[in-house]
Amino acid sequence: MSAFTVGSILMGTTRPQEMRxxxxxxxxxxxxxxxxxxxGGMLLVIDQRDDVAPVNLEPGxxxxxxxxxxxxxxxxxMREAGVNWTVPVEDxxxxxFGTFADPDGNLLQIIQFAPDAHAAIA
Structure with missing residues (x-):
């Protein structure tokens, strides 16, 4: 069996318009x-949910x-867009890597791997 491909993520929130x-x-x-x-080829679906807290209590x-x-x-x-950095870009x-949070407190990162990083992982 081949590996699965991530096609979409469903994100539940109490404030879908703000998140969108x-x-x-x-x-x-x-x-x-x-x-x-x-x-970038992965679809984000944002859905109104009444069974989630307004803020992610375990963002990590x-x-x-x-x-x-x-x-x-x-x-x-991202700075111009008003991103809330939890860890500014660092080496x-x-x-x-730089880590930031969305309005619900979910964590996201931007990563620019070093040229030899993928070889080190393999």
Whole structure:
């Protein structure tokens, strides 16, 4: 059996319109229309839910990572979009990482791996 491909993520929230606007502004500024938001081939579906807390009480449980080629340019866009950084972009052994939170407190990261990082992982 081959590995599965992530096609979409369903995000439950008590404030779907605010979350949708945030995700479009920060991660998909060219996105228009309703429906799923395309995040580089993975679709984000934001859904109104009454069975979740207004803020994620355990944000480190799952972190959504975005691999980027120019982390400084991406970080500048995010600063201009008003991102709440939990860990500003920093150098680590495998490359450069920055961690931020969405309005519900879910954690996301941008990562620019060092050129030899993938070889080290393998």
């Amino acid at each position: 606007e945030w995700y479009c502004r920060v991660l998909a500024p060219g996105h228009t229309g309703e429906g799923p938001i395309d995040l 449980r799952m972190i959504l990572n975005f691999h980027v080629e120019d982390i400084d340019a991406v970080a500048e866009h 680590r052994a495998m490359g450069r």
